Amino acid sequence: MxxxxxxxxxxxxxxxxxxxxxxxxxxxxxxxxxxxxxxxxxxxxxxxxxxxxPVDALREAAGRVLTGERSGPAAFQYSQSAGLDGLREWVAAREGVDPARVIITNGGFHGLSLAVLALVERGATVAVDNPIFPLFLRALELSDGRPLPIGVGTQGLDVDELEHRLRGGARPAAVYTVPDFHNPTQGTLPADQRTRLVELAERHGFLVLADNPYRELRFRGTAVDSSAFSTSDHVVHVNTFSKTLGPGLRLGWVVASPRIASALVKVRNRQDSHTSTLEQEVVIDLLTHDPTWFxxxxxxxxxxxxxxxxxxxxxxxxxxxxxxxxxxxxxxxxxxxxxxxxxxxxxxxxxxxxxxxxxxxxxxxxxxxxxxxxxxxxxxxxxxxxxxxxxxxxxxxxxxxxxxx
Amino acid sequence: MxxxxxxxxxxxxxxxxxxxxxxxxxxxxxxxxxxxxxxxxxxxxxxxxxxxxPVDALREAAGRVLTGERSGPAAFQYSQSAGLDGLREWVAAREGVDPARVIITNGGFHGLSLAVLALVERGATVAVDNPIFPLFLRALELSDGRPLPIGVGTQGLDVDELEHRLRGGARPAAVYTVPDFHNPTQGTLPADQRTRLVELAERHGFLVLADNPYRELRFRGTAVDSSAFSTSDHVVHVNTFSKTLGPGLRLGWVVASPRIASALVKVRNRQDSHTSTLEQEVVIDLLTHDPTWFxxxxxxxxxxxxxxxxxxxxxxxxxxxxxxxxxxxxxxxxxxxxxxxxxxxxxxxxxxxxxxxxxxxxxxxxxxxxxxxxxxxxxxxxxxxxxxxxxxxxxxxxxxxxxxx
The missing domain is CATH 3.90.1150.10 (Aspartate Aminotransferase, domain 1)
Structure with missing residues (x-):
């Protein structure tokens, strides 16, 4: 029995x-x-x-923060949900955007997760890379999102195929793609296709969720302009220090319109309030102590x-x-x-x-x-x-x- | 116009x-x-x-971690969503529970938030302290939860009133209370009322969400046994280092049954994956380098x-x-x-x-x-x-x- x-x-x-x-x-x-x-x-x-x-550089930066040389006990206290101004300003300068468009997250995946909760309605369709970074599908479960696969070639997402699906009546809430050094296919989306993708997003009213953790790891060829992802109100551009300073830090950022950034911060406020003040202070010191260091x-x-x-x-x-x-x-x-x-x-x-x-x-x-x-x-x-x-x-x-x- | x-x-x-x-x-x-x-x-x-x-002690602990004396580069890499074993074991010993019942969070509020997402169905009723720590009502918005106010007196939550409401047909998914040094009313729930609250939870099938950030801050009188909160499958017992090591660290923990802990970890996996490995390593060193220190x-x-x-x-x-x-x-x-x-x-x-x-x-x-x-x-x-x-x-x-x- x-x-x-x-x-x-x-x-x-x-x-x-x-x-x-x-x-x-x-x-x-x-x-x-x-x-x-x-x-x-x-x-x-x-x-x-x-x-x-950068273990040694981080030890030195932590030393400066924890001797109070830099921030004093404020490093141990509550801070703003959007992140510390110093870190938002560093990221904003690097991304070429206003600091109001930057929020600090606990790594890139966190940015994706916040965007799914704030911008993908329950049960909505989300066009996604095929093949895809599979863990994004796990984040999508938070909104019970339905993936609509779009091919990825040697030049990243196939925007032609996406447009064809849109013409055929597909109404995705968002399009998820890894634009630089695609995971898993290595490809990089050309600048003109980024612009075209954002234009489609604005015309059809969907979100571009651009997941860009590998952008800083170019070792050959020329960087592709990603400014189309940093200026539109229809893009959440996600990045992280995981691949450069270490994934264990859980430190990343999002670039988005002030309206969307505000919505993401409100969701974040109901999670863990903010990223570790201490860790942010240490990384600000690391990045600014010698501006050529990063x-x-x-x-x-x-x-x-x-x-x-x-x-x-x-x-x-x-x-x-x-x-x-x-x-x-x-x-x-x-x-x-x-x-x-x-x-x-x-x-x-x-x-x-x-x-x-x-x-x-x-x-x-x-x-x-x-x-x-x-x-x-x-x-x-x-x-x-x-x-x-x-x-x-x-x-x-x-x-x-x-x-x- | x-x-x-x-x-x-x-x-x-x-x-x-x-x-x-x-x-x-x-x-x-x-x-x-x-x-x-x-x-x-x-x-x-x-x-x-x-x-x-503990700014000085934390600087010394960070130094030991960042010279590799303790953990080496693993402190910079990905780690388990439930938290590092060393920290779970320290918490488990202090709470008198098996480490499988402990998960590490980004502060106490994060534990509340995870519990709301995993255990409070959308639109469900949640019995809550009245007066209440108001930010809990913000966490409850994640599940569109409906608060059912239960009085709080000089001895914490009025369990009589709760039982009266249950007899009257109230079917809360959860009961939220601050058992030690209640925020805002100062009261502490006596041990027998904790046991009674947990018995009601088991009989009626609701969750006790025990939010205990101030427990370590007793400066007068005798500690009240909270073991009733650490052994039942109907309790999520939330605590934090925010009030002792500093809120800026965003480091806390949850004690829950292995089944619930596993559900919380699955939600967490879709947020930021895990708490900073580096910060956990530093705090493990801080807490264990001299066992009398905390x-x-x-x-x-x-x-x-x-x-x-x-x-x-x-x-x-x-x-x-x-x-x-x-x-x-x-x-x-x-x-x-x-x-x-x-x-x-x-x-x-x-x-x-x-x-x-x-x-x-x-x-x-x-x-x-x-x-x-x-x-x-x-x-x-x-x-x-x-x-x-x-x-x-x-x-x-x-x-x-x-x-x-």
Whole structure:
């Protein structure tokens, strides 16, 4: 006889519909949750390298703040929900906008989450990258949003396809995309397509949710103007210090119109009130003590990431000649190679590689369509692995491929 | 001719129903937002004193973390949404619970907010303190919750009244109360009433949302056992380091059943993922480097707060004899004196006192009933003012009273 859960816990507190709708980690999340064996090489997440993080500079900045040289005990007290003026001003100068358009968040994901709560009505349609950064779909669960997949190519979101869907009657509340060094496809949306996307947003009355955590990590080519995302009242432009100062800080920002910024702050006010005053003070000191420091730090970090990206691409071509197509990245943390031999079963390859201690994210986990797509792609995150480790990874992957042929 | 806002901004992005329902600051918030003049004395918020905050100890702990002596670069990287094990274990030991029942939040308010989202269905009734910590009503807006006011006396929440309402058919999803050193009424709920409240919750299937930020600030009398709040599956017990280490850190915790903790973590996962790893590492070091340090720090801080509470009570009785009733607090940050002369108009008194540079929170702002109640009370927050400043405040208040008689 089976006992129902209801009988076991007759008075268990009911969860809200919102909480019940939140999915368990699966697919993309599984790989991160699996048991790790010593020696495994995991190319799983968009994680900056430990050696690229400014531990020493942060210690010095924290010292200046905590000796009271900078801010005194105010660093320990409540502060404004929108963020400290000094940090908003630094971000505003960098983004070329008025500080009233900047609010400080606990990392980029927090900005996405606030925008979903404030601007995506429950059950609304949201056009999204396909393939997509899968965790955005989890944020969308907060509003029970329905994803409408729009293709992403080597030049980012396919704005033609979006326009076609709009002409066909699609009425999304928002369009979500990663414009620079797309996760997972590496592509960068050209400036004219950014402008066109914002024009469509203004004409059709939807929000552009531009998720830009990798923008600062360009190591090749020319930066693409993102001012279209920073001036329209139809854009929430999300960025973060996670990839440059460290994700553990949980520090990011949003650029939005004053009206939208105000709505986001009101939601934020009902969460945790504000980002740590102390951490903001330390980072303000870090960024302003020597105004050349941040860009110099980016330059050093990006040289590291460029070498790793190139080592990975070269190793794939050398070890698996003719079996993978890989595009040399211009920035960011991801490679999105495609298996060209359709005889190789992607799931079997993943298992064989994992057995050999080489783990990556399987392409199919990035589909936003609900269909099985992109199974012939691998997402390889190279940011936090040395060239030597990346070569060993590719050796193991090669051995896995050979085992299947 | 009047131009409608719609014509001015024909395509302005619509906010969600959730965002539109969030109220503007009023009443309680107004006082904090008013323009401050030099020399004004504001007894407005539950703010710890600058001199009671462990700036030096935190600098040393940060130094140990940032030299890598403690955690190395992991302090800069992503970490678990539930919080770092070391901090959960410290809290669990202090609360006398299993670490699986503890999750780390960005301050106490964040714990309330997560519980509202996960456990208060949209539009549900929530029984709340009356008078109440007004900002809880703002958190409740996230679920469009309907407050059902329950009286609070010198011994905290009136559990008799709650039971009467339950017998009368009230079916709240939750009961919100501040059990220790109630904000604003100073009262502490006796242990037997805590047990009774939890029994009612289990029988009727509602959540007890026990908001306990002042518990550590007892400076007189005996601590009341709160274990009833830490063992039931029908309680979310919320606490924070805001009043002891500093509100600017945004660091708190929740004790809840593993099932509820898991639901809260899933909501949290869709917000900012986790609390700053770096800040958690620093606070773990602070709390564990010398295991006697935290309690010794509380003892010093509470001596300071006891003196201030007593100075304020004595000054009121001396300067306004027979005009106010004030109960000597046993802990916390608040005095809730009552004006005994009904000829004094509370609003006129507030204005006259503000004109003389003495500001406080007016009692009526703490009503959760929607009616005008408690206007004969003043909420005076004494934690962050020296005895001398408190005496000057009372002098100004006395002068304001005299001006009205």
């Amino acid at each position: 089976t006992t129902s859960p209801e009988l076991l816990a007759p008075t268990a507190l009911p969860l809200t519909a919102l909480a019940r709708a939140l999915s368990e980690p699966k697919g993309f999340g599984d790989a991160s949750l699996r048991r790790r064996r010593p020696g495994d090489i995991e190319l799983l997440g968009g994680i900056p390298d430990d050696t690229a993080l 860009d110099a730090t980016l330059t050093r970090a990006n040289a590291l990431y460029r070498e790793r990206a190139d080592v990975l691409v070269d190793a794939l071509h050398e070890r698996l000649p003719g079996l993978v197509e890989a595009v040399r990245p211009e920035g960011g943390f991801f490679l999105w190679p495609r298996l060209t031999d359709s005889a190789i079963d992607p799931a079997a390859l993943y298992a064989a590689a994992a057995e050999r201690g080489a783990t990556y994210q399987q392409g199919e986990f990035f589909a936003s369509s609900g269909r099985r797509e992109f199974a012939d792609h691998l997402r390889l995150a190279y940011g936090n692995h040395t060239p030597e480790t990346l070569r060993t990874f590719v050796d193991r992957l090669g051995s896995a491929v050979e085992s299947l042929r | 009047t131009t409608s806002p719609e014509l001015l901004a024909p395509t302005a992005l619509p906010l969600t129903a959730l965002a539109r329902a969030l109220s503007e600051p009023k009443g309680f918030g107004d006082a904090s937002l008013r323009r401050r003049r030099p020399g004004d004395i504001e007894l407005l918020g539950g703010i710890p004193d600058d001199t009671a905050l 309690d010794a720090t509380l003892t010093r801080a509470n001596a300071l707060y006891r003196e201030r509470a007593d100075v304020l009570v004595d000054a009121l009785h001396e300067r306004l004899p027979g005009l106010v009733e004030a109960v000597r607090p046993e802990g916390g940050f608040f005095l809730w004196p009552r004006l005994t002369d009904s000829a004094i108009d509370p609003a006129a008194l507030y204005a006259a006192a503000a004109e003389r540079g003495a500001t406080y929170q007016q009692g009526e702002f703490f009503a959760s009933s929607g009616r005008r109640e408690f206007a004969d009370h003043l909420r005076l927050a004494y934690g962050n003012h020296t005895p001398e400043t408190l005496r000057t405040f009372v002098d100004r208040l006395g002068s304001a009273v005299e001006s009205l008689r």
